[in-house]
Amino acid sequence: MNMHVAVHARAHQLDPQTQIFAADVLDGLSQPQKSLSPKYFYDDAGSELFVEITKLPEYYPTRTELGILRDRAGEIAALIPPNAAIVEFGAGATTKIRILLAAHKVAAYVPVDISGDFITAQAEGLRRDFPDLAVYPVAADFTEPFELPGALRELPKVGFFPGSTLGNFEPQEAAHFLASARGILGQGAQLIIGVDLEKDERLLVPAYDDSAGVTAKFNLNVLERINRELGGDLEVPSFRHRAIYNRDQHRIEMHLVSLREQNVRILGEDIAFRAGETIHTENSYKYSLPRFRALAQESGWTLKRSWTDADGLFSVHALEAQE
Incomplete structure:
Protein backbone atom coordinates (compact mmCIF):
# COMPACT_ATOMS: atom_id res chain seq x y z
CA MET A 1 0.00 0.00 0.00
CA ASN A 2 1.33 3.47 -0.89
CA MET A 3 2.55 5.07 2.38
CA HIS A 4 1.44 8.59 1.40
CA VAL A 5 -2.03 7.28 0.63
CA ALA A 6 -2.24 5.40 3.93
CA VAL A 7 -1.17 8.47 5.94
CA HIS A 8 -3.63 10.61 3.99
CA ALA A 9 -6.48 8.23 4.86
CA ARG A 10 -5.55 8.23 8.59
CA ALA A 11 -5.42 12.03 8.60
CA HIS A 12 -9.18 12.12 7.96
CA GLN A 13 -9.82 10.34 11.29
CA LEU A 14 -11.54 7.35 9.75
CA ASP A 15 -12.04 4.13 11.67
CA PRO A 16 -9.40 1.45 10.90
CA GLN A 17 -11.56 -0.54 8.45
CA THR A 18 -12.54 2.60 6.53
CA GLN A 19 -8.90 3.70 6.51
CA ILE A 20 -8.02 0.49 4.67
CA PHE A 21 -10.90 1.05 2.23
CA ALA A 22 -9.79 4.65 1.66
CA ALA A 23 -6.17 3.73 1.11
CA ASP A 24 -7.10 0.97 -1.35
CA VAL A 25 -9.44 3.30 -3.27
CA LEU A 26 -6.92 6.14 -3.54
CA ASP A 27 -4.14 3.75 -4.45
CA GLY A 28 -6.25 1.93 -7.06
CA LEU A 29 -7.49 5.11 -8.69
CA SER A 30 -3.95 6.49 -8.95
CA GLN A 31 -2.73 3.64 -11.17
CA PRO A 32 -2.37 3.90 -14.99
CA GLN A 33 -5.22 1.36 -15.25
CA LYS A 34 -7.56 2.55 -12.52
CA SER A 35 -8.96 -0.30 -10.45
CA LEU A 36 -11.03 -1.10 -7.37
CA SER A 37 -11.05 -4.41 -5.52
CA PRO A 38 -14.27 -6.43 -5.98
CA LYS A 39 -14.32 -7.11 -2.24
CA TYR A 40 -15.62 -3.55 -1.84
CA PHE A 41 -18.78 -4.40 -3.76
CA TYR A 42 -20.17 -6.06 -0.66
CA ASP A 43 -21.38 -3.37 1.70
CA ASP A 44 -24.99 -3.87 2.82
CA ALA A 45 -26.41 -2.36 -0.37
CA GLY A 46 -24.05 -4.35 -2.58
CA SER A 47 -24.78 -7.60 -0.75
CA GLU A 48 -28.52 -7.10 -1.30
CA LEU A 49 -27.96 -6.32 -4.98
CA PHE A 50 -25.90 -9.47 -5.40
CA VAL A 51 -28.76 -11.53 -3.97
CA GLU A 52 -30.93 -10.00 -6.73
CA ILE A 53 -28.31 -10.90 -9.35
CA THR A 54 -28.37 -14.55 -8.31
CA LYS A 55 -32.08 -14.71 -9.18
CA LEU A 56 -31.73 -13.27 -12.70
CA PRO A 57 -32.45 -15.53 -15.69
CA GLU A 58 -29.11 -14.70 -17.32
CA TYR A 59 -27.08 -15.51 -14.20
CA TYR A 60 -26.60 -19.27 -14.56
CA PRO A 61 -23.92 -19.86 -11.84
CA THR A 62 -26.17 -19.73 -8.78
CA ARG A 63 -29.03 -21.89 -10.03
CA THR A 64 -26.60 -24.36 -11.62
CA GLU A 65 -24.52 -24.69 -8.46
CA LEU A 66 -27.69 -25.02 -6.36
CA GLY A 67 -28.79 -27.84 -8.65
CA ILE A 68 -25.48 -29.66 -8.13
CA LEU A 69 -25.64 -29.17 -4.36
CA ARG A 70 -29.23 -30.43 -4.18
CA ASP A 71 -28.63 -33.40 -6.48
CA ASP A 200 -19.17 -19.85 -24.90
CA GLU A 201 -18.99 -16.10 -24.34
CA ARG A 202 -22.55 -15.75 -25.71
CA LEU A 203 -23.66 -17.32 -22.43
CA LEU A 204 -20.99 -15.68 -20.28
CA VAL A 205 -21.39 -11.99 -21.13
CA PRO A 206 -25.16 -11.68 -20.43
CA ALA A 207 -24.57 -13.25 -17.00
CA TYR A 208 -22.52 -10.14 -16.14
CA ASP A 209 -24.54 -7.59 -18.10
CA ASP A 210 -28.18 -8.51 -17.57
CA SER A 211 -31.06 -6.92 -19.41
CA ALA A 212 -32.64 -5.58 -16.19
CA GLY A 213 -29.48 -3.64 -15.31
CA VAL A 214 -29.07 -5.15 -11.84
CA THR A 215 -25.40 -6.01 -12.39
CA ALA A 216 -24.83 -2.46 -13.59
CA LYS A 217 -26.32 -1.14 -10.31
CA PHE A 218 -24.13 -3.58 -8.38
CA ASN A 219 -21.00 -2.36 -10.16
CA LEU A 220 -21.93 1.33 -9.84
CA ASN A 221 -22.73 0.90 -6.15
CA VAL A 222 -19.01 0.88 -5.37
CA LEU A 223 -18.96 4.53 -6.49
CA GLU A 224 -21.97 5.25 -4.27
CA ARG A 225 -20.07 3.62 -1.42
CA ILE A 226 -17.04 5.86 -2.01
CA ASN A 227 -19.35 8.88 -1.85
CA ARG A 228 -21.09 7.63 1.30
CA GLU A 229 -18.09 6.48 3.30
CA LEU A 230 -15.24 8.62 1.97
CA GLY A 231 -17.04 11.86 1.16
CA GLY A 232 -16.36 11.51 -2.56
CA ASP A 233 -18.09 13.66 -5.15
CA LEU A 234 -18.31 11.14 -8.00
CA GLU A 235 -21.26 11.75 -10.30
CA VAL A 236 -22.47 8.17 -10.67
CA PRO A 237 -24.53 8.84 -13.85
CA SER A 238 -21.26 9.90 -15.50
CA PHE A 239 -20.09 6.28 -15.43
CA ARG A 240 -21.41 3.23 -17.28
CA HIS A 241 -21.09 -0.49 -16.54
CA ARG A 242 -19.28 -2.64 -19.10
CA ALA A 243 -18.67 -6.41 -19.16
CA ILE A 244 -16.35 -8.05 -21.70
CA TYR A 245 -14.85 -11.52 -22.17
CA ASN A 246 -11.05 -11.65 -22.33
CA ARG A 247 -10.56 -14.90 -24.22
CA ASP A 248 -6.76 -15.01 -23.79
CA GLN A 249 -7.05 -14.72 -20.01
CA HIS A 250 -10.14 -16.99 -19.69
CA ARG A 251 -11.98 -14.29 -17.78
CA ILE A 252 -14.93 -11.92 -17.76
CA GLU A 253 -13.89 -8.36 -16.94
CA MET A 254 -16.15 -5.73 -15.39
CA HIS A 255 -15.32 -2.06 -15.83
CA LEU A 256 -16.84 1.32 -15.03
CA VAL A 257 -16.44 3.63 -18.03
CA SER A 258 -16.16 7.39 -17.62
CA LEU A 259 -18.62 8.89 -20.09
CA ARG A 260 -16.81 12.23 -20.20
CA GLU A 261 -13.64 13.98 -19.14
CA GLN A 262 -14.07 14.75 -15.46
CA ASN A 263 -12.29 15.45 -12.19
CA VAL A 264 -13.44 13.97 -8.90
CA ARG A 265 -12.34 14.55 -5.32
CA ILE A 266 -11.97 11.89 -2.63
CA LEU A 267 -10.61 12.76 0.83
CA GLY A 268 -9.01 15.90 -0.55
CA GLU A 269 -7.31 14.08 -3.45
CA ASP A 270 -8.09 15.15 -7.03
CA ILE A 271 -8.47 12.32 -9.54
CA ALA A 272 -8.82 13.00 -13.28
CA PHE A 273 -10.68 10.81 -15.77
CA ARG A 274 -10.45 10.94 -19.54
CA ALA A 275 -13.57 10.30 -21.58
CA GLY A 276 -13.72 6.54 -22.12
CA GLU A 277 -11.22 5.76 -19.35
CA THR A 278 -12.22 2.80 -17.21
CA ILE A 279 -12.02 1.59 -13.64
CA HIS A 280 -11.38 -2.16 -13.70
CA THR A 281 -13.57 -3.48 -10.88
CA GLU A 282 -13.70 -7.26 -11.25
CA ASN A 283 -12.36 -10.29 -13.04
CA SER A 284 -14.20 -13.59 -13.10
CA TYR A 285 -11.84 -16.33 -14.25
Whole structure:
Protein backbone atom coordinates (compact mmCIF):
# COMPACT_ATOMS: atom_id res chain seq x y z
CA MET A 1 0.00 0.00 0.00
CA ASN A 2 1.33 3.47 -0.89
CA MET A 3 2.55 5.07 2.38
CA HIS A 4 1.44 8.59 1.40
CA VAL A 5 -2.03 7.28 0.63
CA ALA A 6 -2.24 5.40 3.93
CA VAL A 7 -1.17 8.47 5.94
CA HIS A 8 -3.63 10.61 3.99
CA ALA A 9 -6.48 8.23 4.86
CA ARG A 10 -5.55 8.23 8.59
CA ALA A 11 -5.42 12.03 8.60
CA HIS A 12 -9.18 12.12 7.96
CA GLN A 13 -9.82 10.34 11.29
CA LEU A 14 -11.54 7.35 9.75
CA ASP A 15 -12.04 4.13 11.67
CA PRO A 16 -9.40 1.45 10.90
CA GLN A 17 -11.56 -0.54 8.45
CA THR A 18 -12.54 2.60 6.53
CA GLN A 19 -8.90 3.70 6.51
CA ILE A 20 -8.02 0.49 4.67
CA PHE A 21 -10.90 1.05 2.23
CA ALA A 22 -9.79 4.65 1.66
CA ALA A 23 -6.17 3.73 1.11
CA ASP A 24 -7.10 0.97 -1.35
CA VAL A 25 -9.44 3.30 -3.27
CA LEU A 26 -6.92 6.14 -3.54
CA ASP A 27 -4.14 3.75 -4.45
CA GLY A 28 -6.25 1.93 -7.06
CA LEU A 29 -7.49 5.11 -8.69
CA SER A 30 -3.95 6.49 -8.95
CA GLN A 31 -2.73 3.64 -11.17
CA PRO A 32 -2.37 3.90 -14.99
CA GLN A 33 -5.22 1.36 -15.25
CA LYS A 34 -7.56 2.55 -12.52
CA SER A 35 -8.96 -0.30 -10.45
CA LEU A 36 -11.03 -1.10 -7.37
CA SER A 37 -11.05 -4.41 -5.52
CA PRO A 38 -14.27 -6.43 -5.98
CA LYS A 39 -14.32 -7.11 -2.24
CA TYR A 40 -15.62 -3.55 -1.84
CA PHE A 41 -18.78 -4.40 -3.76
CA TYR A 42 -20.17 -6.06 -0.66
CA ASP A 43 -21.38 -3.37 1.70
CA ASP A 44 -24.99 -3.87 2.82
CA ALA A 45 -26.41 -2.36 -0.37
CA GLY A 46 -24.05 -4.35 -2.58
CA SER A 47 -24.78 -7.60 -0.75
CA GLU A 48 -28.52 -7.10 -1.30
CA LEU A 49 -27.96 -6.32 -4.98
CA PHE A 50 -25.90 -9.47 -5.40
CA VAL A 51 -28.76 -11.53 -3.97
CA GLU A 52 -30.93 -10.00 -6.73
CA ILE A 53 -28.31 -10.90 -9.35
CA THR A 54 -28.37 -14.55 -8.31
CA LYS A 55 -32.08 -14.71 -9.18
CA LEU A 56 -31.73 -13.27 -12.70
CA PRO A 57 -32.45 -15.53 -15.69
CA GLU A 58 -29.11 -14.70 -17.32
CA TYR A 59 -27.08 -15.51 -14.20
CA TYR A 60 -26.60 -19.27 -14.56
CA PRO A 61 -23.92 -19.86 -11.84
CA THR A 62 -26.17 -19.73 -8.78
CA ARG A 63 -29.03 -21.89 -10.03
CA THR A 64 -26.60 -24.36 -11.62
CA GLU A 65 -24.52 -24.69 -8.46
CA LEU A 66 -27.69 -25.02 -6.36
CA GLY A 67 -28.79 -27.84 -8.65
CA ILE A 68 -25.48 -29.66 -8.13
CA LEU A 69 -25.64 -29.17 -4.36
CA ARG A 70 -29.23 -30.43 -4.18
CA ASP A 71 -28.63 -33.40 -6.48
CA ARG A 72 -25.37 -34.39 -4.78
CA ALA A 73 -26.12 -33.35 -1.20
CA GLY A 74 -25.94 -36.90 0.09
CA GLU A 75 -22.58 -37.57 -1.57
CA ILE A 76 -21.13 -34.29 -0.34
CA ALA A 77 -22.50 -34.77 3.19
CA ALA A 78 -20.94 -38.24 3.35
CA LEU A 79 -17.51 -36.60 3.15
CA ILE A 80 -18.15 -34.29 6.14
CA PRO A 81 -16.86 -35.75 9.45
CA PRO A 82 -19.20 -36.12 12.44
CA ASN A 83 -19.38 -33.16 14.81
CA ALA A 84 -17.66 -30.90 12.28
CA ALA A 85 -17.56 -27.12 12.03
CA ILE A 86 -18.28 -25.59 8.62
CA VAL A 87 -16.44 -22.35 7.91
CA GLU A 88 -17.92 -20.42 4.98
CA PHE A 89 -15.53 -17.96 3.35
CA GLY A 90 -17.33 -14.90 1.99
CA ALA A 91 -20.69 -15.98 3.35
CA GLY A 92 -23.73 -14.23 1.96
CA ALA A 93 -27.30 -15.45 1.73
CA THR A 94 -27.74 -18.81 3.46
CA THR A 95 -29.47 -20.68 0.61
CA LYS A 96 -26.50 -22.92 -0.24
CA ILE A 97 -25.29 -23.68 3.28
CA ARG A 98 -28.82 -24.68 4.24
CA ILE A 99 -28.63 -27.53 1.73
CA LEU A 100 -25.59 -28.97 3.51
CA LEU A 101 -27.00 -28.33 6.97
CA ALA A 102 -30.19 -30.20 6.05
CA ALA A 103 -28.21 -33.12 4.63
CA HIS A 104 -25.73 -33.54 7.48
CA LYS A 105 -25.83 -32.48 11.12
CA VAL A 106 -22.80 -30.41 12.08
CA ALA A 107 -21.79 -28.91 15.40
CA ALA A 108 -21.04 -25.36 14.31
CA TYR A 109 -21.23 -22.93 11.42
CA VAL A 110 -18.92 -19.94 10.98
CA PRO A 111 -19.97 -17.41 8.31
CA VAL A 112 -17.04 -15.12 7.48
CA ASP A 113 -17.54 -11.93 5.48
CA ILE A 114 -16.41 -8.33 5.36
CA SER A 115 -20.04 -7.15 5.71
CA GLY A 116 -20.60 -7.83 9.40
CA ASP A 117 -24.18 -6.55 9.67
CA PHE A 118 -25.32 -8.68 6.73
CA ILE A 119 -23.91 -11.97 8.04
CA THR A 120 -25.15 -11.23 11.55
CA ALA A 121 -28.70 -10.93 10.20
CA GLN A 122 -28.28 -14.14 8.20
CA ALA A 123 -26.93 -15.92 11.27
CA GLU A 124 -30.04 -15.04 13.28
CA GLY A 125 -32.23 -16.75 10.70
CA LEU A 126 -30.08 -19.90 10.81
CA ARG A 127 -30.27 -20.04 14.60
CA ARG A 128 -34.07 -19.96 14.41
CA ASP A 129 -34.23 -22.74 11.82
CA PHE A 130 -31.41 -24.91 13.22
CA PRO A 131 -31.72 -24.48 17.01
CA ASP A 132 -29.06 -27.12 17.76
CA LEU A 133 -26.49 -25.42 15.56
CA ALA A 134 -23.86 -23.15 17.12
CA VAL A 135 -23.39 -20.13 14.82
CA TYR A 136 -20.36 -17.86 15.18
CA PRO A 137 -20.34 -14.97 12.65
CA VAL A 138 -16.89 -13.52 11.98
CA ALA A 139 -16.59 -10.07 10.37
CA ALA A 140 -13.28 -10.25 8.52
CA ASP A 141 -11.62 -9.98 5.15
CA PHE A 142 -11.61 -13.68 4.29
CA THR A 143 -8.79 -13.16 1.76
CA GLU A 144 -6.41 -12.51 4.68
CA PRO A 145 -5.58 -14.71 7.71
CA PHE A 146 -8.10 -14.46 10.56
CA GLU A 147 -8.72 -16.24 13.85
CA LEU A 148 -11.43 -18.85 14.17
CA PRO A 149 -13.55 -18.83 17.36
CA GLY A 150 -11.85 -20.71 20.17
CA ALA A 151 -14.87 -22.98 20.61
CA LEU A 152 -13.95 -24.67 17.31
CA ARG A 153 -10.43 -25.62 18.35
CA GLU A 154 -11.06 -29.35 18.80
CA LEU A 155 -13.63 -29.78 16.02
CA PRO A 156 -12.84 -31.15 12.55
CA LYS A 157 -13.17 -28.30 10.08
CA VAL A 158 -14.69 -28.11 6.61
CA GLY A 159 -14.35 -24.97 4.55
CA PHE A 160 -17.19 -23.94 2.25
CA PHE A 161 -16.52 -21.54 -0.62
CA PRO A 162 -19.40 -21.68 -3.11
CA GLY A 163 -20.44 -19.23 -5.78
CA SER A 164 -17.35 -19.24 -8.04
CA THR A 165 -15.82 -16.41 -5.97
CA LEU A 166 -12.43 -18.02 -6.55
CA GLY A 167 -12.69 -16.71 -10.11
CA ASN A 168 -12.53 -13.11 -8.81
CA PHE A 169 -8.90 -13.68 -7.84
CA GLU A 170 -5.91 -13.43 -10.14
CA PRO A 171 -4.43 -16.94 -10.52
CA GLN A 172 -1.61 -16.21 -8.05
CA GLU A 173 -4.16 -14.69 -5.63
CA ALA A 174 -6.35 -17.79 -5.99
CA ALA A 175 -3.37 -19.96 -5.06
CA HIS A 176 -2.65 -17.67 -2.09
CA PHE A 177 -6.27 -17.88 -0.90
CA LEU A 178 -6.35 -21.67 -1.13
CA ALA A 179 -3.09 -21.94 0.80
CA SER A 180 -4.34 -19.41 3.38
CA ALA A 181 -7.63 -21.30 3.81
CA ARG A 182 -5.65 -24.49 4.40
CA GLY A 183 -3.68 -22.73 7.12
CA ILE A 184 -6.79 -21.29 8.78
CA LEU A 185 -8.70 -24.59 8.77
CA GLY A 186 -5.73 -26.63 9.91
CA GLN A 187 -4.47 -30.17 9.55
CA GLY A 188 -6.91 -32.72 8.15
CA ALA A 189 -9.33 -30.04 6.94
CA GLN A 190 -11.55 -30.32 3.91
CA LEU A 191 -12.83 -27.65 1.51
CA ILE A 192 -15.99 -27.73 -0.60
CA ILE A 193 -15.64 -25.17 -3.37
CA GLY A 194 -17.62 -23.98 -6.39
CA VAL A 195 -15.75 -23.22 -9.62
CA ASP A 196 -17.23 -21.77 -12.81
CA LEU A 197 -16.20 -23.53 -16.00
CA GLU A 198 -15.09 -22.26 -19.41
CA LYS A 199 -17.95 -21.84 -21.90
CA ASP A 200 -19.17 -19.85 -24.90
CA GLU A 201 -18.99 -16.10 -24.34
CA ARG A 202 -22.55 -15.75 -25.71
CA LEU A 203 -23.66 -17.32 -22.43
CA LEU A 204 -20.99 -15.68 -20.28
CA VAL A 205 -21.39 -11.99 -21.13
CA PRO A 206 -25.16 -11.68 -20.43
CA ALA A 207 -24.57 -13.25 -17.00
CA TYR A 208 -22.52 -10.14 -16.14
CA ASP A 209 -24.54 -7.59 -18.10
CA ASP A 210 -28.18 -8.51 -17.57
CA SER A 211 -31.06 -6.92 -19.41
CA ALA A 212 -32.64 -5.58 -16.19
CA GLY A 213 -29.48 -3.64 -15.31
CA VAL A 214 -29.07 -5.15 -11.84
CA THR A 215 -25.40 -6.01 -12.39
CA ALA A 216 -24.83 -2.46 -13.59
CA LYS A 217 -26.32 -1.14 -10.31
CA PHE A 218 -24.13 -3.58 -8.38
CA ASN A 219 -21.00 -2.36 -10.16
CA LEU A 220 -21.93 1.33 -9.84
CA ASN A 221 -22.73 0.90 -6.15
CA VAL A 222 -19.01 0.88 -5.37
CA LEU A 223 -18.96 4.53 -6.49
CA GLU A 224 -21.97 5.25 -4.27
CA ARG A 225 -20.07 3.62 -1.42
CA ILE A 226 -17.04 5.86 -2.01
CA ASN A 227 -19.35 8.88 -1.85
CA ARG A 228 -21.09 7.63 1.30
CA GLU A 229 -18.09 6.48 3.30
CA LEU A 230 -15.24 8.62 1.97
CA GLY A 231 -17.04 11.86 1.16
CA GLY A 232 -16.36 11.51 -2.56
CA ASP A 233 -18.09 13.66 -5.15
CA LEU A 234 -18.31 11.14 -8.00
CA GLU A 235 -21.26 11.75 -10.30
CA VAL A 236 -22.47 8.17 -10.67
CA PRO A 237 -24.53 8.84 -13.85
CA SER A 238 -21.26 9.90 -15.50
CA PHE A 239 -20.09 6.28 -15.43
CA ARG A 240 -21.41 3.23 -17.28
CA HIS A 241 -21.09 -0.49 -16.54
CA ARG A 242 -19.28 -2.64 -19.10
CA ALA A 243 -18.67 -6.41 -19.16
CA ILE A 244 -16.35 -8.05 -21.70
CA TYR A 245 -14.85 -11.52 -22.17
CA ASN A 246 -11.05 -11.65 -22.33
CA ARG A 247 -10.56 -14.90 -24.22
CA ASP A 248 -6.76 -15.01 -23.79
CA GLN A 249 -7.05 -14.72 -20.01
CA HIS A 250 -10.14 -16.99 -19.69
CA ARG A 251 -11.98 -14.29 -17.78
CA ILE A 252 -14.93 -11.92 -17.76
CA GLU A 253 -13.89 -8.36 -16.94
CA MET A 254 -16.15 -5.73 -15.39
CA HIS A 255 -15.32 -2.06 -15.83
CA LEU A 256 -16.84 1.32 -15.03
CA VAL A 257 -16.44 3.63 -18.03
CA SER A 258 -16.16 7.39 -17.62
CA LEU A 259 -18.62 8.89 -20.09
CA ARG A 260 -16.81 12.23 -20.20
CA GLU A 261 -13.64 13.98 -19.14
CA GLN A 262 -14.07 14.75 -15.46
CA ASN A 263 -12.29 15.45 -12.19
CA VAL A 264 -13.44 13.97 -8.90
CA ARG A 265 -12.34 14.55 -5.32
CA ILE A 266 -11.97 11.89 -2.63
CA LEU A 267 -10.61 12.76 0.83
CA GLY A 268 -9.01 15.90 -0.55
CA GLU A 269 -7.31 14.08 -3.45
CA ASP A 270 -8.09 15.15 -7.03
CA ILE A 271 -8.47 12.32 -9.54
CA ALA A 272 -8.82 13.00 -13.28
CA PHE A 273 -10.68 10.81 -15.77
CA ARG A 274 -10.45 10.94 -19.54
CA ALA A 275 -13.57 10.30 -21.58
CA GLY A 276 -13.72 6.54 -22.12
CA GLU A 277 -11.22 5.76 -19.35
CA THR A 278 -12.22 2.80 -17.21
CA ILE A 279 -12.02 1.59 -13.64
CA HIS A 280 -11.38 -2.16 -13.70
CA THR A 281 -13.57 -3.48 -10.88
CA GLU A 282 -13.70 -7.26 -11.25
CA ASN A 283 -12.36 -10.29 -13.04
CA SER A 284 -14.20 -13.59 -13.10
CA TYR A 285 -11.84 -16.33 -14.25
CA LYS A 286 -13.28 -19.49 -15.76
CA TYR A 287 -11.48 -22.79 -15.28
CA SER A 288 -11.18 -26.09 -17.05
CA LEU A 289 -11.30 -29.10 -14.73
CA PRO A 290 -7.59 -29.93 -15.27
CA ARG A 291 -6.49 -26.31 -14.63
CA PHE A 292 -8.43 -26.17 -11.36
CA ARG A 293 -7.09 -29.55 -10.24
CA ALA A 294 -3.53 -28.33 -10.84
CA LEU A 295 -4.20 -25.07 -8.95
CA ALA A 296 -5.59 -26.95 -5.95
CA GLN A 297 -2.66 -29.35 -5.83
CA GLU A 298 -0.10 -26.54 -6.05
CA SER A 299 -1.88 -24.83 -3.12
CA GLY A 300 -1.67 -27.77 -0.72
CA TRP A 301 -4.94 -29.57 -1.45
CA THR A 302 -5.76 -33.00 -2.86
CA LEU A 303 -8.87 -33.37 -5.02
CA LYS A 304 -11.21 -36.03 -3.59
CA ARG A 305 -14.37 -35.63 -5.70
CA SER A 306 -15.77 -33.36 -8.41
CA TRP A 307 -19.33 -32.87 -9.57
CA THR A 308 -20.69 -30.95 -12.58
CA ASP A 309 -24.14 -30.30 -14.04
CA ALA A 310 -25.25 -32.17 -17.16
CA ASP A 311 -24.32 -29.25 -19.44
CA GLY A 312 -20.84 -28.79 -17.95
CA LEU A 313 -21.48 -25.18 -16.95
CA PHE A 314 -20.34 -25.32 -13.35
CA SER A 315 -18.42 -27.55 -10.94
CA VAL A 316 -18.27 -28.33 -7.23
CA HIS A 317 -15.16 -29.93 -5.73
CA ALA A 318 -14.29 -31.62 -2.45
CA LEU A 319 -10.66 -31.04 -1.46
CA GLU A 320 -8.60 -32.44 1.39
CA ALA A 321 -5.60 -30.73 2.96
CA GLN A 322 -2.34 -32.43 2.06
CA GLU A 323 -0.28 -33.80 4.95
